Amino acid sequence: MKDENHYLIPWYKDKLDVYHTEVLILGSGIAGLYAAIKLNPKFDVTVLTKMEIMASNTEHAQGGIAVALNNGDSPQFHYDDTINAGAGLVNKKAAMILAEKGPECVTELIQLGTKFDTNCQNQLDFAMEGAHGKHRVLHAQGDATGWEIERTLVEVVQSQNISVKENYYLVDIVKNQKQEACGTLVYNHVDKKLELWLAKAIIMATGGLGQMYKYTTNPSVATGDGIAAAYRAGAELMDMEFMQFHPTALQIPGAPSFLISEAVRGEGAILINACNERFMENIPRKELAPRDVVSRAIWEQMQTGTVFLDFSTIGKTRVEQRFPGIHKTCLEYGVDITSEPVPVGPAAHYLMGGIRTDEYGQTNIPNLYACGECACNGVHGANRLASNSLLDGLVFAATISEHITAKITEISHIDDIQTDHFITDKEQASPADIESLRKDLKELFWNKVGIIRDNAGLIEARAMLNMLKEKFEPRCYIEELELGNMLTLGSIIIMAALEREESRGAHFRRDYPKADECWQKHSVIKRGDKHVCYVSI
Template identity: 45%
Template sequence: MQVHRTDFVVVGSGIAGLTFALRASEQAEVVVVTKKERSESNTNYAQGGIAGVLSPEDTFELHIQDTLNAGAGLCHEEAVRVLVHEGPRQIRRLIELGARFDMERDAQGNPVLALGREGGHSRNRIVHYADQTGWEIERTLLEATRHRPRIILHEHFFALDLIVHEGECVGVWVWNTHADEPEAFLARAVLLATGGCGQVYPHTTNPSIATGDGIAMAWRAGACVANLEFMQFHPTTLYHPDSRSFLISEAVRGEGAILRLPDGTPFMEKYHPMKDLAPRDVVARAIDAEMKRLGIPCVYLDITHRPAEFLRQRFPAIYSKLQSVGIDMAREWIPVVPAAHYMCGGVQTDLLGRTSLPRLYAAGEVACTGVHGANRLASNSLLEALVFADRAAIHALEAAWSPPASELPPLPSALARHSKLREPATQNLRQQLHAVMQQKVGIVRRLAWLEQAASELRHLVEQARLAMSQAPACVTRWEDWNLALVGELMVQCALRRRESRGLHTLVDFPERDDVHYRCDTVLCPDGER
């Protein structure tokens, strides 16, 4: 078996992983492993933009307050202040690296960043590249890494588990899908930047790679996780039989789109004073409530009052996608439904990206920094990934971690006896998981449903583990195991929060309870909190 030794290993090639790699490679060697192509990540699918205080009409305090308001009392204010104050510098760094964000002319005719507004924001502060901002950031960062010889990127290397030696994370076990063999990467420290876990649900805006690998690996290695009950459902994804859950960016509502019932009635004014620009959790619950009340499969987003030329220029990807399924957004309403979009919890970290396991860092959607609280403010996710991945890299360099021990810990038992068997023992495990999560751990929850889900998921986790052990060369089996484990952890967090707050709506406890639950839900493998 091949063993690699380096300074730092990064798992994931999205905005967080590449930001860490760029900073750390200034002084050290960095190996980035990614399970698919280097450009395939949740970052690529971020349409709306990246939030930052870049206008004279905006202030740090306004952005901070908007973030705290969206987070429903659970945001860590210190983390939010770090995010907001350091964010503009990180955005300017992207521009210096070549990011081509949309520009406009100010009153004096000078070129300035075109700043949009999205739900929950009190000012225009969303930097964007049409409706493909994530793609443009990923392009920029990947281009920058090509000029860094100290960054080594391995595509189609699937991270299986973390290597832990004497209570510290010293590397990663991976499956090299080219050679069809396990390999070990030993390092001074490891960054998890694996993105989200949207594939735990049947309807999600996330790509197929979002299988919760980082959360599951961290948990198995002994790291604490937090706030996994807070899965954000994007309120507006395309409802169409010929298309998977394609995200209709919040920026469309920022440009004046109105949510309507099939008869044309606007309904958001019943649910929030900001109407269609209310925070995402409010909008998703409102749509869910109206669909259930009327027994309808979807609601509609109406932006037909905007000229077609404006829509083509502002939302080229959305416009083209809708045209491909026969919808002209300049003339027709867009059918939309909520879908799983973003995990606000994750592997618990501090302000330097450190997890509870020494030498293990986490950044991006896989991490729980405390920024998002019980509900993420739109366009704060890309900003969080930039800010905290950079902070993690700086700390990792300054920590001067010693090289890992020369001896290699034993292989995980499944790999030690691995065969090339590729036929999984359980064909429909993913479907079973989806059914449980959709029916019992959705936008609105009941205690009885969660208790049933906990029992079913315990069984599914064991099924998935056994299926993986019978076919350890099958990456899908590892992903199924990871998803089942993350689903179980989500339910355990949800059962501990006997209130309704932000993205967690529990019918049995419909009110917010600041006396008992204005705190993070923390789970640790050793049982300590």
């Protein structure tokens, strides 16, 4: 498998059905659907989504959405907490836009029909989460916030007759002779064929890459397809070494790494080790310390025994009312959280890095935009503040829609498609066992490119990844295309992690355990680069 290829698989434009739309959106989470709603009155909008419309990370978000709408809170306070959590690497302009525009966007979300939980005074109920200084996290149905937001946006999109195509897998971005993004190559999984979709503007809202890790809270669709496709097209990727691990995922043999929301600790649940000791007692902010701090503390305790999350301080009635989904899921695996602690451990959760954009979602490729987890404008720095992810998707989808409205161009013609990087025809043998290769990759990343890293482990990971790459060349099957993308992104993450010789936020090097001011800068990698470039914050 060759990383320098512009396209993941061979294709020929004269053999494809070609479709046109003004704005093409890839992804149906909060970022993609909100962008579609904002743009729909003005443009012909088409949403292509990898699986069903509800299948995204948004649906799985439990804790809530952070926004400065509570009495005694303000965008300035929210901004300050975002900066403090980001470990010195936050884009301050982006953080201010997030905090200031957040109330407007969330208010519109409510007007669209999102039903957030209220208190006994029938006012919005705001929760506390890690590294927040105020109660500012809105939630819905206790711990089903993402599902409620996704439900609302799907209903609005369907009521507005916005075109949504399910089971369309993004393969690659195509450019015209001016090196502008002008469309995408997609695999129509229903009809089993490749298609070419041309557009005036393309918005990537394809989510993250948590499936690269053995333990992850992410759904099966999170394989980094959009980030890898953007990279092959020449887009810059930024801060790819910063993968956030959520501290508390379910740790029961045979059970998935089900997320146990940060809001649980916000309500008072405590972490205890195998000796029944509360090991966060002497750490600043205790269980509500930033996620990287809590994850590493749990990881250290796990080396000598099981770590548990104890709900007893919350009370049975409150647990059942506030966390019905978590309660139900844990019961399915034999743990009643109202009467016994549940085993927990860290799991890959959220990529702070991604496709480099400005505050308006623009990439370095004209007409190509990105928002949500696949994008990186530096708003999360090296460690995302809890419950800022949904707000990020919402706010920067809105700024993109404003920018596209002002700058939209013309749809390219099929004859204008760039052809200088097409791959020649060749017979492709069946690759090595995909399931086995994927398992090896996930194990490798968990053990060598995970919560604790070092030079020797990263070098070993790079060598092993190169061996995996040599074993196969992807064909036009989704499982193979996904693995091709994961292998490409794996090399980029390892390169960025190796070159950052410090510990900052979610990137922790045991051989460089301290943060260094010299590294207070963003990493940037572009296709063809042999080394990482850096830009100031």
